[in-house]
Amino acid sequence: MAIRTANELFIDQLKDTYSAEKQAVRVYPRFAKAATSPELKDALQTHLEETTKQVERLDQVFEVLEKRSTGKTCEGMKALIEEALQHIEEVEDEVVLDSALIAAAQKMEYYEIASYGTLVAFAQIIGQEDIEELLSETLEEEKATDQKLTGISEAVNQQAISQSAEQSQENEEQASKRKNKRAA
Ligand code: FE
Ligand code: FE
Numbered sequence: 001m002a003i004r005t006a007n008e009l010f011i012d013q014l015k016d017t018y019s020a021e022k023q024a025v026r027v028y029p030r031f032a033k034a035a036t037s038p039e040l041k042d043a044l045q046t047h048l049e050e051t052t053k054q055v056e057r058l059d060q061v062f063e064v065l066e067k068r069s070t071g072k073t074c075e076g077m078k079a080l081i082e083e084a085l086q087h088i089e090e091v092e093d094e095v096v097l098d099s100a101l102i103a104a105a106q107k108m109e110y111y112e113i114a115s116y117g118t119l120v121a122f123a124q125i126i127g128q129e130d131i132e133e134l135l136s137e138t139l140e141e142e143k144a145t146d147q148k149l150t151g152i153s154e155a156v157n158q159q160a161i162s163q164s165a166e167q168s169q170e171n172e173e174q175a176s177k178r179k180n181k182r183a184a
Helices: 006-034 038-065 075-090 094-125 129-183
Strands: none
Touching: 006 038, 006 075, 006 094, 038 094, 038 129, 075 094, 094 129
């Protein structure tokens, strides 16, 4: 559909974000299931519940605007999710997987923060205070989730890195043992 006016662009961006949120609701249970750290599991589960409410907020926005919410697929979110699922398949170590899950979730949250930032600014310009309020509430939740994940990542990434260091030391030791055997 051709976009001719700023208002049509706003609706289009809203639909895009709606699709992004719907995709997030579908994938977050998989992230939560794949997570090992109880804090991470809990954070992902909590954000899944928040995201469900965010979809409802967008439903309200569409209701106010008397527009349909459907009809668009957010390709940006789709790609982020595809990449995340690929990592879930590939990463074997569970601590490293937690790090990968945090990275994936934070990329998704940043995408949403950018989307809602734009939408809030637009709602302000067109003077739709009720819509602005709904969108701002979600924007704050996305930012808070990002910060929470940063907090969790400090412990998880540290663990993943020291584990990797231990592993490479073990590999080195084994290699030098093999070398000594051959020399003997
Ligand atoms: Fe969201
Ligand atoms: Fe989110």
